[in-house]
């Protein structure tokens with residue numbers, strides 16, 4: 001990491017992992033859906049979508065059953081940037097956002113006139129949890145000379161404090177552009193993505209100390225060990241992963257970019273370092289290739305977090321139907337915060353990647 005990059009420690013606060021562990025204890029256990037109930041739920045959801053003039057906008061990391069239903073009913077399965085664009089452009093009056101809370105908030109900010117429902121409002125993200133708006137705002141106040149760029153995985157209030165919002169698919173291009181304008185950057189919240197962007201742009205970046213509990217657990221040694229078994233396999237890595245894993249990748253990119261790389265690369269096997277939910281769409285794109293999940297491990301590993309986002313896993317067909325039937329779990333954003341966040345989001349939406 002260059003001298004121009006600094007990481008900020010949140011002194012006096014619980015560690016990232018402590019914050020996340022406290023939060024995870026509140027998440028109810030996932031209920032298993034009986035096989036014969038799935039078809040019934042699908043039929044009921046389809047009927048509700050028509051009755052409510054609604055469309056499903058699902059993230060790649062959600063349950064494949066939800067992804068399949070989104071596709072089948074004219075919705076979309078995509079990364080957070082395309083989710084935002086789709087919701088903004090689609091004529092449906094109700095958007096059902098299957099993902100995590102910041103995605104629902106982004107949809108609401110972009111289309112305040114629409115009703116935005118989520119299967120659960122409890123689904124958040126360790127990056128969002130680890131970047132409280134008040135602490136982040138104070139941090140920004142300490143560095144008034146820096147342009148504030150935040151990752152999409154943040155609350156509406158944090159976005160409202162930012163000059164720019166970016167997703168992983170355009171982060172390098174946006175920072176490269178800002179650097180060419182001579183701007184110094186304050187980046188939050190993901191330290192790994194920030195370091196990756198800094199390395200690829202040479203920009204002067206001050207980094208918030210946040211991380212994704214899913215991607216943080218991929219281990220370079222595990223990937224290299226797997227490559228000994230599959231020596232021809234390409235390695236695809238999401239840039240929320242640690243630098244040691246990014247360094248051994250054949251492709252580093254957002255979820256959409258990783259799927260595109262799986263198609264483009266000649267290898268027949270892919271070792272994939274991102275949430276396993278992506279395998280549904282990736283396998284569709286490369287039906288003849290073998291997809292292998294990158295190993296996780298170490299002290300922080302658990303069955304709830306190994307390449308499966310616990311919050312994305314809170315979305316199910318059952319709670320998706322419930323929010324439609326009951327008009328529940330409506331996403332609300334304070335209008336003033338929404339207006340302020342829209343300025344930074346608007347720059348993201350209109351930015352044309354090089």
Ligand code: SF4
Pocket residue numbers: 061100124125126127153212213214215240275309310311312
């Ligand atoms: S996979 Fe990581 S970055 Fe994505 S929603 Fe889950 S915790 Fe957040």
